[in-house]
Amino acid sequence: MKLKTRICKRSSINTNTETSQERSPQSCSYPLSCVDWSSNEEIYFVSDDHQIYKWSDVSRDSVEVAKLPDDFIPTDMHWLLLGGRSSGGGKGSDTLLICSNDGRFIILNKSARVERSISAHTAAISSGRWSPDGAGLLTAAEDGVVKIWSRSGMLRSTVIQSDEAIRCARWAPSSTAIAFSQGGHISIKPLAANSKLIRWRAHDGLVLSLSWSTQSNIIASGGEDFRFKIWDAQGANLYSSAAEEYAITSVAFNPEKDYLLVGTFNMLKLCHSTGWSYSSARFTAPSVGSFYTLSWSTDGTQVACGTSTGQLIVGFAVEQQLISRNLKATSTGRKCIALQDIATGTRDVLEFPQRVINFALGYGHLVVATTHQLHIYNEKYVNTPIIIDGRNDVRVMEVGKKYFMVLDASSIWVYTYTGRLHLNPRYPGSQAQLPLLNWRSISLGLDVLAIRDNSETTLLHLFDLIPGASRQYEPHSLRAKQQLAEIAACRAGSADDQFVAFIDTNRELYISETRNLSGNSNAGGSADRLANGGDEIYKIGTQLTSIKWASETNILVGVHDSCYSIWYCPGEGAADPTIIALTTITLDTAEFGKHVAIDSFEDAVITFRCAGALLPINVNVYCEVLHRTLQEGQWQQALRICRQAQHTSLWATLAAVATRKHQLQLSEEAYSAALQIDKVSYLQHLKTLSPSSAEQMAENSLMLGRTLEAETILLHNRKFGEAVALALRMHNWKRALEIAQKHQSDQSDVDLLQRVLEERRHYLKALQRDEWDAMYLRHVVDDGNVSE
Amino acid sequence: MEELQKAGLYIDEIYRLRVQDPRIANQTIELRQECLEYSRNLQVFKKFGEDFYKISSNFAKDVESEKLRAIGTQNQLKTMAKQRQTEQQVYQSQILEQTVELERMKSEYQYLQRIESEQQEIINNFLMNQ
Numbered sequence: 012m013k014l015k016t017r018i019c020k021r022s023s024i025n026t027n028t029e030t031s032q033e034r035s036p037q038s039c040s041y042p043l044s045c046v047d048w049s050s051n052e053e054i055y056f057v058s059d060d061h062q063i064y065k066w067s068d069v070s071r072d073s074v075e076v077a078k079l080p081d082d083f084i085p086t087d088m089h090w091l092l093l094g095g096r097s098s099g100g101g102k103g104s105d106t107l108l109i110c111s112n113d114g115r116f117i118i119l120n121k122s123a124r125v126e127r128s129i130s131a132h133t134a135a136i137s138s139g140r141w142s143p144d145g146a147g148l149l150t151a152a153e154d155g156v157v158k159i160w161s162r163s164g165m166l167r168s169t170v171i172q173s174d175e176a177i178r179c180a181r182w183a184p185s186s187t188a189i190a191f192s193q194g195g196h197i198s199i200k201p202l203a204a205n206s207k208l209i210r211w212r213a214h215d216g217l218v219l220s221l222s223w224s225t226q227s228n229i230i231a232s233g234g235e236d237f238r239f240k241i242w243d244a245q246g247a248n249l250y251s252s253a254a255e256e257y258a259i260t261s262v263a264f265n266p267e268k269d270y271l272l273v274g275t276f277n278m279l280k281l282c283h284s285t286g287w288s289y290s291s292a293r294f295t296a297p298s299v300g301s302f303y304t305l306s307w308s309t310d311g312t313q314v315a316c317g318t319s320t321g322q323l324i325v326g327f328a329v330e331q332q333l334i335s336r337n338l339k340a341t342s343t344g345r346k347c348i349a350l351q352d353i354a355t356g357t358r359d360v361l362e363f364p365q366r367v368i369n370f371a372l373g374y375g376h377l378v379v380a381t382t383h384q385l386h387i388y389n390e391k392y393v394n395t396p397i398i399i400d401g402r403n404d405v406r407v408m409e410v411g412k413k414y415f416m417v418l419d420a421s422s423i424w425v426y427t428y429t430g431r432l433h434l435n436p437r438y439p440g441s442q443a444q445l446p447l448l449n450w451r452s453i454s455l456g457l458d459v460l461a462i463r464d465n466s467e468t469t470l471l472h473l474f475d476l477i478p479g480a481s482r483q484y485e486p487h488s489l490r491a492k493q494q495l496a497e498i499a500a501c502r503a504g505s506a507d508d509q510f511v512a513f514i515d516t517n518r519e520l521y522i523s524e525t526r527n528l529s530g531n532s533n534a535g536g537s538a539d540r541l542a543n544g545g546d547e548i549y550k551i552g553t554q555l556t557s558i559k560w561a562s563e564t565n566i567l568v569g570v571h572d573s574c575y576s577i578w579y580c581p582g583e584g585a586a587d588p589t590i591i592a593l594t595t596i597t598l599d600t601a602e603f604g605k606h607v608a609i610d611s612f613e614d615a616v617i618t619f620r621c622a623g624a625l626l627p628i629n630v631n632v633y634c635e636v637l638h639r640t641l642q643e644g645q646w647q648q649a650l651r652i653c654r655q656a657q658h659t660s661l662w663a664t665l666a667a668v669a670t671r672k673h674q675l676q677l678s679e680e681a682y683s684a685a686l687q688i689d690k691v692s693y694l695q696h697l698k699t700l701s702p703s704s705a706e707q708m709a710e711n712s713l714m715l716g717r718t719l720e721a722e723t724i725l726l727h728n729r730k731f732g733e734a735v736a737l738a739l740r741m742h743n744w745k746r747a748l749e750i751a752q753k754h755q756s757d758q759s760d761v762d763l764l765q766r767v768l769e770e771r772r773h774y775l776k777a778l779q780r781d782e783w784d785a786m787y788l789r790h791v792v793d794d795g796n797v798s799e
Numbered sequence: 800m801e802e803l804q805k806a807g808l809y810i811d812e813i814y815r816l817r818v819q820d821p822r823i824a825n826q827t828i829e830l831r832q833e834c835l836e837y838s839r840n841l842q843v844f845k846k847f848g849e850d851f852y853k854i855s856s857n858f859a860k861d862v863e864s865e866k867l868r869a870i871g872t873q874n875q876l877k878t879m880a881k882q883r884q885t886e887q888q889v890y891q892s893q894i895l896e897q898t899v900e901l902e903r904m905k906s907e908y909q910y911l912q913r914i915e916s917e918q919q920e921i922i923n924n925f926l927m928n929q
Contacts (some may be wrong), residue, residue, distance in 0.1 A: 049867060256888060293889060616914065624903035629914045632921055655928060 012289040014272075014281045016316075016326040016346075018299070019054075019066055019073070019101070021768075043317030044303040045088035047106065051308045054315045056323055057085050057109065063123060066323060068313075073323075077123040084112045091148075091162075092309055093140040105160070108148055110136035118164055127164040132156055137330045138180040138191075143225065151180035151191055157200070168198055178218060183244070184225040185769070192218035197232055199246065211246045214238065215259070222271070224264035224284055226449060228263060229282075231271055233259030239273050241286050244618060249606075250286030267311030267406055267449075270328065272528065274302025274316060281328065283574055284307065285606045287622040299324065310368050310404050333372040334625075336613055338390055340372045350377055350393060359393045361386075365669070373410035376428050380405035380417065387415075387430055407448070407454040412562075414476060416455040418448055425460060425476065436474045438486050440466055454502025454511070456560075459525040461511045462486075468494040471513065473525050477506055487525070491548060493517055499558050501582065504565045504641055508671075510560055510582040512551075512567055519541045520552035520569060522585045549585040552576060559609040560615075561732040564638035567615050570607050572700070573600050575619070579634045579660050584667035586716030593663035593685060596631075634661055646677055657687050666690070670714055690714075705730050708738070726750070735763050739770050748786055764790075 041058040050053050052068040061079040066072070079085065087110045106126070107119040114132035115126050116139050132152035139150045147167060151157045153176035159167045170189060171177075180191035188201040197218055198210040216235025218367045222479065223230050229249060235237040235258040241250040257276035264271050264284060273280040277298055280291040300319030307314045316324040333340045337354035348361045348370060365381035372378075377388040385399040407418040414433055416425050425434040444465040452463040458477050463469035472486040493515035509525040524547065554574075558569040567578040576597040584590030600607045603621040610620040615635040619626045633656040640648045646669070653661045666681035675698055682690040694712065700707040705728035712721035725734040731754040738747035747770075748757055751763035768790055775782060782791045803810065811821040 015825070204896065288896075288899075295885070295889065454873045622903075624906045626906060627914055628910065629917050632918070 012281065012288065012328055012330050012332070014279055014292045014314075014326045015329050016279065016292055016294075016324050018297070019071070019325055041301070041321050042303055042319040043321045043323060045085045045109065046304050046315045046317040046323065047088050047090045047107075047306045048308040048315060049092070049107070049308045051312070054306075054323070054325070055088065055090065055107065056315075056317060057088060058321055059084055061085075064698055066315075066325075068325075072157055077119070077125075079109070079117075083109075083115065083117070084115070086110050086136055087139045088110050088295075089140050089148075091145055093145055103427045106141075108139050109142060110139035110150060112136070114152060114154075129160075129164050131158060131160075131166075131281045134176070137176070137178055140180065142182050142186040144186040146186065149182065149189060151177040153177065155193070157189060157191060159202075170202065171198075179221045181221045181223045181230075183223055184228060186256040188222055190221055190230055190242075191695065192221055192232065194218070195234065197221065197230070197242070197246070199230075199244065209246050209285060213240060213242070219259060220261045222262045222264045223267050225270075226264065226269060227284055229284065231262040231264060231273075233273060233275075235259075237275075239271075241271075241284070252286060257301070258302060261305045261316075263305035263314070265307050266309060270311075272305050272314055272326075274305050276301045279305075279316065279326065283623065285608070289623070294324075299754060306355075310406070312366065312368050333370065334618075335372045335611070337373075338372055338375070338377070340370060340377055342367060342370070344379075348377075348379060350388065352390060353597075357393075361388070361396075361495065369405050369408050371408040371410045371415065372404050374412050376410060376415070378410060378415050378417075380419075382737045385417065385426070387426075387428055389428065390645060397428075399426065399430050407450050407453060409450070409453070411455045411459050414455065416453070416460060418445075423448075423453070423460075423462070425455070425474075433478075434460070434474060434476060436460055436462065436472075436486065438462070438464070438472045439470060440464070451497045452495075452526075454498045454500045455502075456509060456525070457502055458506050459500050459509050459511065461498050461500045461525070463495050463513075469758075471495065471498065471511070473494075473511065475525075489523060489548070491515060491521060493519070497535055497557060499560055499567075501560045501565050501567075503563050503638075504582070504640070505546055508565065508582055510565065510585070512560070512581065514555045514558060518554050518556065519550055520555045520558065521548050521550050522567075522581050523548045524582070549591075551578060551581055551585060551591050557609055559612045561614070561630075561635070563614055564635050564642070566635065566638065567610075568601070568609060568612055568630075570609055570619075571597075573601065574609065577617075577630055579631065580664040580667050583671045584663065587667065588665050589687065590667045594660045594667075596660065599628070631658070631660070633658065634664060637661055637664060642663070644672075646674060650677065650680070653681065653684070655684060663687075670694075670711070673711055675711075706733060709733070713737075722746075722750075731763060732748060739767065742774075744771060744774075744784065745786055748790075 016791055041060055043058045044059065046054060046056045054066040055063060055076065056066065057063045057079065061081060061083060062072040063076045063079065085743035089105045089108045089286050091108065093105060105121050108116060109119065110116040112135035114134055114136060115128060115130050116136060118127040120126050131150050132154050134152050134154035136150050136152045139148060141148045146162050147162055149157060150160065155173035155175050155177055156169060157171035157177065157180055158169050161167055171191065173193065175193040178192045180189060182189060187203065188199055189198060190199045194224060195212055195214045195216060195218060196210055197213040198208055200208050213232050214234030214236045218232050218234045220233045221230060228244050228694060230242045231239060232242065232246065237254040237256070237258055239252045239259045239262055240248060242250055255275050259273055259275050261274035262271060262275060269282045269284040271282040273282060277294045277300065278291055279302060280288055282288045297320045298320065302316050302318050304317040305314055312327055313653060314326045316326065318324065327345055329342055329344060331342045337352055339351040341349045343349050344365050346363045348367060349358060350361055351358045363379065363381050363386065365383060367381055368377055369380040370378065375390045379386040380402060383400065383403055385402050387397040402417055402424065403418045404420045405417045409416045412625060414425050414427055416423065423436050424432060427433050427658045447465045452465065454461045458475065460474040460476060462472045464472060466495050469491045471489040471491065473489060474486045491513065496514045496516050498511060498513040501509060510522055511525050512520060512522045514520055552569055554571050560567055565582045567581040569576050574597050576595055580590060581585040584594055603619055603626055606621065608620045610618040615630050615632050617628045617630060619628065633652055637649055637652050639653065649665055653665050662681045666678050669678035669681055675694060679691055679694040682694065697710050700710060705724055709721040709724045722734055722737055725737060731750060735747050735750050738750060740768045745781065747767050751767045755764055771787055807818060809817045809820050811817055817824065
């Protein structure tokens with residue numbers, strides 16, 4: 012990937028020639044340190060000549076907007092872009108913040124009229140930034156003070172008071188902490204009361220610039236020691252670059268994609284956010300000087316740079332590549348994508364009328380989002396795309412087998428590849444949270460769309476995508492115990508076997524079915540699900556950094572710190588830890604290098620990305636084929652595959668799926684091949700029961716680890732005695748008593764209550780304890796009364 | 800003749816009456832002619848002088864510009880080393896970038912080869928078992 016750049020015309024054409032000739036050499040000599048985007052097309056910039064200019068992408072020209080007072084020397088500028096959404100203190104419009112070197116800052120409205128001018132510090136303000144939630148702003152100055160102000164400019168608090176000058180300050184993406192640099196140190200100050208300041212030595216020279224990524228919550232810093240470094244939010248070093256030729260004057264994370272842009276003298280370096288570099292752009296012919304400021308546009312496609320010689324440079328990334336099976340899409344320009352098909356040997360250049368913002372490739376389709384449109388290309392009919400109008404500024408795209416999902420400025424949309432709108436999911440608070448959603452918190456599966464709630468990050472909304480389901484406003488909700496960091500819905504399988512895997516903030520991996528157990532996917536289920544959600548979410552892994560499902564089968568791959576794991580049967584086997592243990596393979600990633608990420612998982616090939624290199628790895632092909640045959644229900648075929656390959660993980664996979672599908676004979680064989688003696692004997696017991704009776708179904712549910720379902724089956728079939736026995740077997744004393752009391756009258760021949768109490772007495776005797784449970788205590792007393 | 804001479808009158812060779820001694824008159828005329836000759840020569844000399852001045856000043860201008868150019872070239876020569884150095888740096892970093900890219904490609908190729916051999920093995924296995 013490369014960065015294409017263009018030096019923009021700074022002086023306006025409207026001014027008459029004489030004055031512009033006089034002024035332009037002058038104004039160009041001022042360093043340009045204040046640059047920011049006011050929309051995806053317009054850049055505002057101001058330098059020491061006090062004149063605010065607006066550069067427009069459409070006209071490729073600058074116009075004067077306003078003039079600052081002569082004694083106001085700007086040092087930093089930041090736009091608050093709300094796009095009409097209300098946040099923090101009521102409905103807001105876009106506002107501009109400009110700081111000066113004499114400790115003042117001004118707030119300007121959209122038409123660049125000064126609304127507030129506040130004297131804030133006793134020395135030059137080095138950074139003035141709006142908080143990401145739009146509720147307030149921070150100013151950090153060379154007098155060592157950081158202050159937080161409300162949006163209208165009222166002082167909220169003085170966060171930091173120190174003697175050392177602050178060179179740069181940035182908000183955390185969650186707006187709950189501030190990072191700032193003093194000398195060679197970086198500090199993080201959480202805003203919560205009584206929280207401790209984290210401070211560490213970051214560079215040998217001055218830290219000149221900071222950037223806090225909204226995508227991955229990491230911090231980049233650039234210093235006078237010619238290096239840039241990447242830190243996590245606790246201050247641990249993740250990456251440290253080799254020494255460049257000059258001091259690193261600016262760093263900036265892309266707000267939407269995993270890029271980091273690094274500016275130094277006469278050079279821009281485009282890096283991945285883990286540190287390895289894609290390419291660098293040099294400016295030798297006309298020297299532009301050091302890059303003082305870098306600012307990405309909100310859609311993350313363009314970057315504006317201000318340099319020490321006063322040049323305004325706009326850059327955008329080209330040669331972004333996506334590869335899926337036989338297709339390769341490469342962006343060759345701002346409005347151009349080349350689609351290459353290796354299978355047919357064709358190469359098509361796709362031109363678009365507008366700027367390409369985002370594109371996604373997969374399942375034989377290329378979906379391209381331009382500024383206002385979506386273009387859907389089928390690999391077979393590349394010349395006739397389907398165009399959808401009205402999707403502006405698409406931020407996240409994901410392609411699935413049947414549908415694709417786009418997240419744009421106004422909502423989330425699920426389309427079919429024919430261009431028909433399939434679903435526009437909504438949940439309480441979805442509109443307000445929209446700008447905070449990113450690819451980590453949203454995942455499209457085969458028949459499900461999973462979205463993590465942003466205000467309550469333990470909550471997962473699952474939208475059913477099967478046609479005909481009443482799904483629009485009634486998502487299932489799934490509540491995890493911990494806050495969720497990343498979610499992934501499975502991309503294949505059948506409609507009945509849909510799973511969602513998620514990593515929580517403790518980096519533990521959980522998996523759950525996306526549909527509720529009784530099979531009815533409508534309203535009543537969701538309440539039940541919340542009530543007993545606990546025993547349906549299974550933990551299957553720890554210390555995960557990222558996960559990905561295979562494109563055609565339900566195989567899951569996850570990356571740990573120094574190894575990766577493949578779960579060959581994460582869904583069906585989730586309930587049984589032994590199955591998970593048998594079907595999980597963990598391999599070392601030492602041969603790849605550090606910081607491994609999963610790039611794709613197509614068919615049976617996992618592609619890892621490590622320091623820029625794509626490293627494809629084959630998973631067990633037999634297991635992949637086994638999954639496919641099982642999906643089609645070809646049991647004999649599956650058996651043959653297992654017999655041929657003779658691998659425990661295959662047998663365990665077959666066993667798990669067969670048990671789930673009530674294939675007793677098959678699962679018995681599979682379990683015996685996988686040496687699961689206990690399961691085999693249990694299955695033999697199962698087979699003695701009359702086929703497809705309530706008892707057998709209940710026992711089968713038990714086998715799958717669904718005690719609740721088993722109990723429900725028994726109760727529905729009026730097998731109260733068995734239900735009580737089941738509860739007793741599970742040592743679920745309270746439930747046993749409840750059932751017994753409730754159905755005492757229905758069952759005349761046996762005294763259920765007596766049986767429960769009898770069992771309880773045995774139990775207490777074995778434990779040699781007196782009764783302690785309040786529910787049973789009552790009965791003990793009753794008994795006492797009766798015996799008296 | 801003598802009386803005439805006393806009265807200041809002279810007779811020349813062709814017997815014309817003159818008020819001045821014809822020898823002197825002849826000499827005067829000669830002198831005048833020589834003076835005219837002299838002034839003409841002086842004019843020519845002046846022109847030559849002017850031409851010379853023009854040429855020499857032009858030459859001075861040329862010399863001056865040549866001198867500046869020489870100084871420029873000299874300076875360029877001095878900075879050339881540095882320029883080459885920076886150029887070399889640029890190329891070096893480009894080479895580095897390309898090598899990194901090459902390394903990436905190489906490792907990708909290596910892994911792809913591994914996949915190929917694995918798949919070949921599976922195919923062989925399959926054919927054997929049939």
